[in-house]
Amino acid sequence: MYRSLLVPLDRSPFAEQALPLALSITRRANARLDLVEVHGLYALENLAAGWVPFEPERDAERKQQEQLYLDATAKWLTSMSLVSATAGVFSGSAVLAATVADGILERARAGQADLIVMATHARGTLSRFGKGSVADELIRRARVPILLVRASEPAPEIIPEPVLDNILILLDGSALAEQVLEPALDLAHLMEARCSLLQVVESRSARADRLPGESPEKAQAEAYLGHIAARVREQGVQVRARVVVARHVVEVILEEAAAQASDLIALATHGRGGLQRLLWGSVADKLVRAAASPVLVYRPTGKEL
Secondary structure (H helix, E strand, O other), X not given: OOOEEEEEOOOOOOHHHHHHHHXXXXXXXXXXEEEEEEOOOHHHHOHHHHHOOOOHHHHHHHHHHHHHHHHHHHHHHHHHHOOEEEEEEEOOOOOOHHHHHXXXXXXXXXXXXXXXXXXXXXXXXXXXXXXXXXXHHHHHHXXXXXXXXXXXXXXXXXXXXXXXXXXXXXXXXXXXXXXXXXHHHHHHHHHOOEEEEEEEEEXXXXXOOOOOOOOHHHHHHHHHHHHHHHHHHHOOOOEEEEEEEEOOHHHHHHHHHHHOOOOEEEEEOOOOHHHOOOOOOOHHHHHHHHXXXXXXXXXOOOOOO
């Protein structure tokens, strides 16, 4: 269960679009919300500053402004929902995604965060949320789930508190991929949501693509998902299971998410079988870029990796 959520911000309305979902989870879980921002040197925003001596006072003023922003945001959130919120600026470089991720991960470890919630389209420090970005670094290195919220541009003035009704969980028949079940089901319990299990059996044959006939692989996948679904029902969660035979995994996932009106897609970043390319940069990468709904990404642990 979630006890501490970390939300990276950069003083932009785009990054702030992660806050409503983070607040919704925090309130339902009676958890703590930790707002963080990487300190950006004032000289990084002014090319001419490189030709003059560094001004520590000016840099300290910049850092104070960053902290004031976080404190004001935390105060506003606590006044609205009576949640517990903390805020802190950490040192680092706003230019390098790796150093930004270093600060976020260190803050997550120090605060024992068990979920990181962040926007996938933002300006400023967190704007590089594509390949080689802060999100890329976090997904490859974080020990906790990452909940990526796709922000819109321009940012809407009012974002209602999201409620998750249907969570689409991607599996591939492996124990590694199953590790996403725990964080996904924790959200399902909090939101009283139902779940849909999806396994895509890849077919390299154009003729076999989505044929109605049974195949040994599809029958095996259906038996496997049926077993997982039974386990999920024992936890009091309404669940359905579906197996699709197709050549284009990402297209099928997006189509299923739209058809089922899924509010969130959950997947592990390492898997085997049909989704063996669930490594950041391939299936997961494409889903985060293309999915309209938030994406919960979890890097499994275990000696099998």
